[in-house]
Every structure is written in C-alpha cells, then in structure tokens.
Amino acid sequence: MHHFTTVAAFVAFLGLVGASPVELTERKPTFSIHQVEHKRFAKNGPAAMVKTLRKYGKEVPQHVISAAAAGPTGSVSARPADAYDSEYLCPVSVGGSTLNLDFDTGSADLWVYSSLQPTAQRSGHDIYTVDPTKKVSGSTWKISYGDGSGAGGTVYADKVVVGGVTATSQAVEAATSVSAQFQDDTDNDGLLGLAFSSINTVSPNPAKTFFDNVRTSLAAPLFAVTLKYHAAGTYDFGYIDTAKYTGSITYVNVKTTNGFWEFTSTGYAVGSGSTVSTSIDAIADTGTTLLYLPTAVVKAYYAKVTGSSNSASYGGYVFPCSATLPDFTAIIGGSRQTVPGKYINYAPVTDGSSTCFGGIQDNTGIGFSIFGDIFLKSKYVVHENRGSTPRLGFAQQ
Numbered sequence: 001m002h003h004f005t006t007v008a009a010f011v012a013f014l015g016l017v018g019a020s021p022v023e024l025t026e027r028k029p030t031f032s033i034h035q036v037e038h039k040r041f042a043k044n045g046p047a048a049m050v051k052t053l054r055k056y057g058k059e060v061p062q063h064v065i066s067a068a069a070a071g072p073t074g075s076v077s078a079r080p081a082d083a084y085d086s087e088y089l090c091p092v093s094v095g096g097s098t099l100n101l102d103f104d105t106g107s108a109d110l111w112v113y114s115s116l117q118p119t120a121q122r123s124g125h126d127i128y129t130v131d132p133t134k135k136v137s138g139s140t141w142k143i144s145y146g147d148g149s150g151a152g153g154t155v156y157a158d159k160v161v162v163g164g165v166t167a168t169s170q171a172v173e174a175a176t177s178v179s180a181q182f183q184d185d186t187d188n189d190g191l192l193g194l195a196f197s198s199i200n201t202v203s204p205n206p207a208k209t210f211f212d213n214v215r216t217s218l219a220a221p222l223f224a225v226t227l228k229y230h231a232a233g234t235y236d237f238g239y240i241d242t243a244k245y246t247g248s249i250t251y252v253n254v255k256t257t258n259g260f261w262e263f264t265s266t267g268y269a270v271g272s273g274s275t276v277s278t279s280i281d282a283i284a285d286t287g288t289t290l291l292y293l294p295t296a297v298v299k300a301y302y303a304k305v306t307g308s309s310n311s312a313s314y315g316g317y318v319f320p321c322s323a324t325l326p327d328f329t330a331i332i333g334g335s336r337q338t339v340p341g342k343y344i345n346y347a348p349v350t351d352g353s354s355t356c357f358g359g360i361q362d363n364t365g366i367g368f369s370i371f372g373d374i375f376l377k378s379k380y381v382v383h384e385n386r387g388s389t390p391r392l393g394f395a396q397q
C-alpha cells in the first residue's frame with residue numbers, strides 16, 4: 001500500500017493522474033485512495049502498543065515489551081448452540097467467509113459446509129465457497145463420530161483466522177456430503193478439530209490441525225478452553241488468562257497414542273462422600289456433550305439420586321427434573337476437580353417433560369471415559385504441546 005507522506009509526493013501523484021494543482025482547486029474534484037490489507041501482517045497487539053508509546057516518548061512497561069517480543073495470541077467466543085449447552089459454536093473466518101464452527105478437542109479435522117453440497121443439504125447454513133485454484137489435488141476426507149454422525153468431501157488450502165490468529169494455508173475440508181444429524185443442526189457450519197493431527201482423516205496425506213499450524217508461532221504453544229454453563233465462554237490461543245480461573249492450575253501428562261488429549265484420573269467422589277481410589281483412563285473432549293464414566297462410578301453416582309433409573313427406552317440414566325443432584329469430583333493430578341450437581345442435569349428427555357436426562361452416563365462401548373462439556377464447563381483447561389510430553393492443566397473457573 002502506498003502511503004503519501006509528503007506534499008511533493010502528493011504533487012507528483014497529481015502529475016501522474018494528469019491534473020495540475022490549479023486545475024484541481026478550480027474543479028474541486030473528489031477522488032478516493034482505497035487501502036488494501038497488508039497480507040503478511042501478523043497481528044500483535046502488544047507490539048503495536050510498544051510502537052505507539054515509543055512514538056510519543058512514553059515509558060513502556062516491561063510486561064508489554066515481553067508480550068510484544070512474543071508471537072501472536074488470540075481469543076474467540078464459544079457460544080452455546082441451544083438452551084442445554086449441547087454444543088458450543090465459535091465464529092471463524094474461512095477463506096474470507098465467517099462460519100460458526102464446533103471446536104472439537106476430540107477430533108482433528110477442520111471441515112466445513114460448502115458449495116459442493118446439494119443445496120437442500122446446506123440450507124440454513126453459512127458455507128465455504130470453494131475456489132478451484134486452491135484445491136489440494138487428489139485429497140479426500142471422511143470421518144465418523146461416536147454418535148453415528150459423519151461427513152466427507154474434498155480438500156482446499158486456504159486462509160483461516162481464529163480470534164485474530166491466522167493460519168495462512170490451512171487444510172479446509174469442504175463437505176460434499178454430511179449425515180442427517182449434521183443437516184438437522186442448522187447452527188453448526190462444521191467442526192474445527194483440536195485433537196492431535198495423527199488422527200486427521202485426509203487421504204492420502206493427512207493434514208495438520210489449525211493449532212498444529214500456528215502452534216510454534218504463538219507466544220506460547222498452548223490453547224486454553226473456558227466453556228460455561230448456559231453462557232458464552234472462550235478459546236484462547238497462545239496465552240494463559242489468570243482472570244479466567246481461581247486457585248492454581250494442576251497439570252497432568254497426556255498420552256497421545258490414540259490421538260486424543262488422553263489422561264488418567266486416579267479416583268472420584270460423589271457429593272460429600274469419601275474419595276474412591278481407582279484408575280480412570282479418560283480424554284478431554286469439547287465435542288462431546290456429556291460426561292461418560294465407568295459403569296461402577298456411574299452406578300455409585302445415581303445411587304445418590306432419588307428416583308433415578310437406567311432407562312433402556314431413553315438410552316441412559318434419567319431422573320425427575322426436580323431431583324437434587326450431588327456434585328461429582330474427579331481426582332486429577334492429585335487435585336479435586338468438582339462439577340456442581342446442577343450441571344449434571346443435562347436436559348428434559350423431550351421438551352416439557354418432567355423426566356430429565358443425566359449429564360453423567362456409562363462409557364460402555366467407547367473404550368475409555370470422556371470428560372465432555374458437562375465436566376469442562378466448570379473448568380479452565382490448558383492444552384499445552386511444547387513438542388514433547390503434551391500436558392493438560394485444570395483449574396476451577
């Protein structure tokens with residue numbers, strides 16, 4: 001972009017456009033100079049602040065200097081898609097269009113509704129309009145999720161911006177077809193996977209997640225998840241926000257062999273009951289709504305809920321919506337991570353029913369426990385990958 005900084009340059013410009021200063025003043029024409037974005041400008045707020053303070057000879061606080069020296073950081077809102085926090089959606093710029101994506105730490109594909117789908121499938125959705133010049137030749141993707149939903153399509157390399165953090169050449173997996181469950185979910189324009197790139201489904205060459213693409217350039221190689229109960233939370237990239245949690249963060253090492261943010265909880269407690277020591281293999285998964293735990297743990301929990309039962313017809317534990325639910329505590333890294341009982345009432349089994357579906361359910365058939373939104377929405381969870389030994393950090397909101 002050309003910046004006119006001197007009168008001489010300005011007059012030279014008039015010469016270029018064939019107008020003399022006198023002529024201009026007589027006819028007083030109007031003209032505008034259209035600014036274009038500087039394509040390679042990485043947004044760094046602290047650096048801009050340092051520049052301004054120094055320009056006016058002001059003192060620059062040390063914490064601003066050190067933040068400026070760091071890489072980019074960013075934050076994006078995560079809004080509940082419905083009254084029951086079934087999923088959380090975040091606005092993302094994909095190839096210049098804003099789509100609302102479900103950030104999913106349990107999968108590793110960034111896939112979007114697209115112009116490749118039949119128009120009936122994509123009505124009500126924001127879509128990514130593919131640019132054939134950006135197609136990744138020969139690549140396809142296909143994913144299936146634990147609830148039986150799924151999608152598939154082809155791949156494009158395009159610019160993706162999340163909370164001001166830019167991946168300039170992100171693998172954007174454009175859907176050619178999505179399952180009925182996704183078609184019915186008209187708020188959701190796709191998923192942004194934040195698990196490990198080892199489980200990305202692009203073939204023949206697996207793609208990197210957004211986090212893996214920006215990780216080493218961020219001020220710190222981490223993102224932090226703050227989901228909230230019936231309220232908007234955030235996904236922060238590159239920094240820890242001490243205003244978003246109380247007490248301290250307890251870290252545990254992550255096992256990445258299955259591609260998930262997988263960790264071990266060493267025990268649990270129901271309400272004010274005593275702690276039961278038992279090893280629980282679990283994953284943190286923002287893309288899963290509920291908290292799936294081993295059979296014995298779930299039985300011990302609902303033994304304390306009057307009127308609860310494991311309903312074959314509703315496919316899980318239910319109880320009277322008026323029930324008082326005990327808190328649930330998981331021991332992680334030696335710390336007590338407690339979920340308020342109120343958060344464990346997920347939703348009425350059908351609109352208006354006085355029977356409610358439990359937020360804690362049995363993990364039989366999954367192969368591990370899943371700490372989904374029911375657990376996560378009372379926590380501040382740091383997902384750190386320094387390259388070796390990724391870690392999860394848990395703190396109370």
Ligand SMILES: O=C(c1ccc(-c2ccco2)nc1O)N(Cc1ccccn1)C1CC1
Pocket residue numbers: 106107108143144145146147199200201260283285288366370
């Ligand atoms: O939905 C998934 C899920 C995510 C990603 C993949 C996948 C296939 C290929 C690459 O990733 N497959 C899944 O199934 N849940 C949650 C879940 C919930 C209930 C039952 C089973 N699972 C994965 C995180 C555990």
